[in-house]
Amino acid sequence: MISITKLEKKFGRLNVLRGIDLDIHPNEVTAVLGPNGAGKTTFIKSLLGLVKPDSGSISIRGKAINGDAEYRSRIGYMPQSARYPDNLSVHEILEMVKDIRGATDDTDEELFHAFNLKTELPKKFKTLSGGNRQKVSAVLAFLFKPDILFLDEPSAGLDPVSSSCLKDKIAREKEAGKTIILTSHIMSEIQELADKVVYILDGVIHFETTVGSLLESTGEPTLERAIARKMKGAA
């Protein structure tokens, strides 16, 4: 479980996060939503230790994270667009991350096979297509069987076959007890995958609810409509 209390972050005079309190549970997919510039990225980057919060605390399984790098060995992260060193081959990139993680042989190569990445192994990263880059980064996120997964727009740029492979994988990992945090602009994807929706607006959590109850309370058929209605009601 990840618990976040009173998380605050300012960039200069800009108050990006203004006190976020949230518990993220295992066995669930939590979707972090919000308009552009609401603080989603800053929020996720704080969890990864890329952004250093001004105040508040983040703890993972009861252990506070502060400046320590080790906790990240339990996190798999799939960024919106990944860029690894241009002149390294896919094979070398996989080796590198394994090497740094202190490679155990016990890796999860399911996605690697599902995506048919074998033919891409000798290619240099700079020659890969956007979709294949995205696949490499998905493979890396799941490779080390992390307890916690951050997926930032995971299906962006993927073809339908790969995208559904990835979605199946996410669903299976959830069943296996992983904590999964997801962001996406595709509401149908969120509706399909997520259990919980956390809506960030102006640096605070505007609402936090399950997908089911959101649909029910607004009476709309899709998540997109439901959120639109809810936000209109609030304004």
Next chain:
Amino acid sequence: MNTNTLKLIKYQLRDVMRSRWVIFYLLFFVLVTDALFRFGGTGDRVLLSLMNIVLLVIPLVSIMLGTMYLYNSREYTELMLCQPVKRQQMFTALFSGLVLPLSATVAAGISLPFIWNGVFISHFSALVYLLATAVGLTIIFSALAFAIALLTEDKIKGLGLAIVLWLFFAVIYDGLILLVIYMFSHYPLQQPVLVISMLNPLDLARIALLIQFEASTLMGFTGAVFQRFFGSGTGQLTILLVMLTWIGIPLGWAARRFVQKDF
């Protein structure tokens, strides 16, 4: 240095050594050095000409490439920092990934023509002195490049700043010294000029090389004063210390900034 840092450096080097600019840089030094030999130069004259090229090109390339390199590594840096990697480790890996290939390239590019022209052994000590200075300048200007790239997120601004800083050290600073000498021409200026020159790493490198190559007579009476000071043990030690300070301050600042900043 721990194993994680070494692993990161290994992959960083693998990436950088395959990039085109390393090859161009190597070819540049090989061609220029060999050309100087072909135009009838003896070992001594080649070294003296190389000195001017080293003083001009290395700071420029190091600061421009270094700034660009750090900006271009930004996304990769972010990805690595999402792995169980400490920021200090990543910083060391990035800096080594720039400085090691640049230094190795210069050393190889200049040494090779000396070897095949058969004067490598006879000019060994002077050559080593030149290469050491070249490596020193590479480290100093790479450190400045890192400081610039961490000072501003804006790539264009950073590159602009890098050019301005290079111009300052390579051209403007000497102009200012000349101006001072001209304005105070009635006073004995040897000692103040000595101190002022020491504050510019490029001037310092130039003086160190001129004295090493015994060309200080070209500088007249000032040259004699310089020769007396920098030729001595204290002088050599001073040069080393000033050079190390020029590495330490920007690099220390950049490292602190890298550890504290938000990505």
